[in-house]
Amino acid sequence: MMSKSLPVVILLAMIHISVTNAATKPNVIVVVADDLGYTDVGFHGGDQIPTPNIDWLAKNGIILDRYYTAKICTPSRASLLTGRHPMQLGLQSSVIFPSLPYGLGLNETLLPQYLKKSGYSTHMVGKWHLGMFTRNYTPTYRGFDSHFGFWSDKTDYFSHENSGSVAASSNAIGLDLWENMTVASQYNGSYGTELFGKRAVDLILKHDQSKPFFLYLAHQAVHNGISPQPLKAPQEYLDKFSFITHDGRRRYAAMLSVLDDTIGNLTSALISSGMYENTLLIFTTDNGGPVDGFSMNYASNWPLRGCKATNWEGGVRGAAFIHSRLLKNPRTTSHHLMHISDWLPTIMSAIGEKLPTDIDYYGVDQWPTLQYDVASPRKEVIHNYYGGLGAIQYGDYKLIKCCMTSMNGWYPEQKYVPTNQNPYISCGERNSSLPACTKDKPCLFDIQSDPCEYNNIASLKPELSKWLLEKLEAFADAAQPPRNKPSDPAAFPSLHNNHWTDWLDPEPVE
Template sequence: MEDLCCIRLGLAWLIWSIRRVCTLAVDSRPNIILIVADDLGWNDVSFHGSDQIPTPHIDRLAKQGVVLNNYYVTPICTPSRSSLLTGRYPVHLGTQHNVLYATEPWGLGLKEQLLPEYLNGLGYTSHMIGKWHLGFFDRKHLPTRRGFKSHFGYWTGHADYFDHTAQEWTEWGLDLRDDDELVRNLTGHYATDLFTDRAVTLIANHDKSQPLFLYLAHLAVHSANQYDPLQTTRRYYERFPHIRHPGRRLFAGMIAGLDESVERVYHALVRAGMDNNTMIIFTTDNGGPAAGFDDNYANNYPLRGVKDTLWEGGVRGTAFIWSKLLAKPRRQSTQLMHISDWVPTLLSAAGQKLNDKKLDGIDMWSSLSNGGPSPRKEVLLNIDHERGIYALRRGQYKLILGTTYNGDWDGWYPPEGETSRTRTEERATTICGPVPKVRATSCQPMRSACLFNVEKDPCEHTNLADDKPEVVQRLMNRLKAVNATVMPPRNVPADPQGSPRLYGYAWSPWKE
């Protein structure tokens, strides 16, 4: 009898131990909230020094976490999102050339393993809200077939914030889906608020026995359709009477909605008791379309260039990471990082080390958490033979050859409208140094490669190519080496069968 009692006690202890280990295994996997702002510029958040558009809620999390001051994205949407979710450079995915237009029958390759698929294998529940932009011509390419348990949002590259239609060239149709189902009854509801409402609901209803991965890819602050590109609500718009430029004021209202969204998501985590074991990553997908580019008034000043250029204004991204799990928070990081690094970094934080040699991303978790040196020494910014543009950063030097739009958007664009100048706390401001008289003419990238020391000259004022020909040659050799691994672009011509007119004026898959 005594032996039987000992056996029962032993079994009970063993069962308790197994359950405890399983609970700890789940608890050691942080919830991951990945927030992507669309087309957010370097100078569109006040933690980068803007005193024109306050972003107090974004600022608070950035200040409590780690601000990523040396973080690179790609110049446009589809390449960045493909890199973000795969951990690979766009040149190794075939997404380096252009965005995916809605009637083009292609998408991110089905053989690529995406971040939610990795995380699902670790016991996560993965949900997506907002912009997909990685292919929907057939159902195999939809987000709910690529690792996400649910998707509430849109499949194309942009949409109207109120009626949720998308216009591309002469095509126009509804693009709001709840999983695969069209949503027709939310006209008049502001997209930023709709997406935030869904995020708050998902967090509140989440089964905390499993870690959560939430990918919140906002429409804000991308332009809507061409006939009404900048859209906000009166509540947000009226906060900015000091901005006299009508476009920049509308844009400021869009930023205010995004800032409020971040606050609401954070407080939803607190109410759910999830904030102690959560990582919030906030990133733009590319630089801002400034000065009316793409009918928008984002801003990257004092950085050079705009969205869809390889200047720092097009590829140095606004980003931070917030988490109570960070060993050394409350700092501004100068660690070199690329958007492809999030896959191995987040998996590392979740307890999985990747040894996939196909990945271009590097595990940054230890460096970000502890403040150590970055293991990344180089960032490929792009190789696009069809457009003739090439850029690479290695160490403090950046090489750029070729340019977009014949150089029409290669300048420096201060923000439109007046500033309020009311903020005084420490910010991650960009120091550019004196402006040389020949800055606009010293670099002619259509003629020859330009070289910049972007540690000392992040605003790309002074071309060093003539002074440091050996550095130019070294970086050119690196470009040639990477070029041997480049995959041809996947882009294909538009297919008339993809017209939403054929499907009740709704963007829909058209191939099986």
């Protein structure tokens, strides 16, 4: 069992901080929470699941109020690491399951590759999910000096097995946990979130501070694991939330609480090592939370509409912040538009490096905006457009072509609505005279005054709706075709000593 973290504010009072890092460039840590609900963190008004460590970092950093991700895992991670839009990468249609023989294109340059050229030690812990069919697509071949974690979309939190996601056969159940390019079979029974948290702390404490440090800590939490019990946590955390009567929601709460404790331990390690003073810590979800049993989970995005896998605000408006002693504008909230692809150019700007000019980045440099609260260079966010479904936001307005057959409503999680008297999101009023949003026509919302997407004003602004649709379609016309390929049964663990591997290499790891 991992150690419980002291509240960070107490640690700061107890520990005399000395800057021992000889590197002139700041350390960079990017923490990704998987499938985190918008309202499940305290800094967004959630009051059912305590997240004191995450909240302390957020409230003493810059909270990103208008921050957007892709609607599902693979596209978001690819966008974060490349600074490009998923539609530019051919990753706009779905996620990469472990038996699918494709991945993020090898022609793309990733953030750790840029950072290595700038002298950084680069490490990854946790979930990859960007391709695994040959080793060239896996983390240590994409710029990371080390990787401890899994290559696929999800695993059981204790056994670290994946069931394949696209195959019900027992042939597809196998271990997916790696120590660089070696199968890590010795951790059966260790809880994944704690395991990844401890490895992150070890990397910090053992780091040679003559070099700047980069850590990409991509937690699985609070994504579901595999059946028959996809939501697992240590018993002491389950007991902590015995007051939540719904089993799925209680399990989700326990999983998030473990995650918060690991982030407290991470912060403590930065402080005790002397690295805290010279570190940029970025926290982001990869997409909105899956609610009401969708994707076998019970997050809360209330009062936002929709959830993971939709282009509603509940699917793409993410919980995120940046925390650092290097910020000139801490303890504030940024109301500037930002997209997950902006992190790569923003990080490069923060460390004083320039990006190549021959790459068509979708991301923009937000470092001056974050540092000085000046106008953001980003005016629009194209959420996605594939299969006739998509959305674009420009300024205050969002046009959406919907809908999935379900998850288009508002979901107070198992009757849970935050009781905070000053809610983070104020929805505004419903106008019953306006038409409902349906799949027949694009819908338009004023996201600034109507963040909960109550009122479809497309009929009131037909020219704006037409212009936004044309912009969306033009971006889609220029997009790369989806890289998707069908499942390959040759990948199944039953053929590879019961673990997932780089099955299309001449000599896959066995």
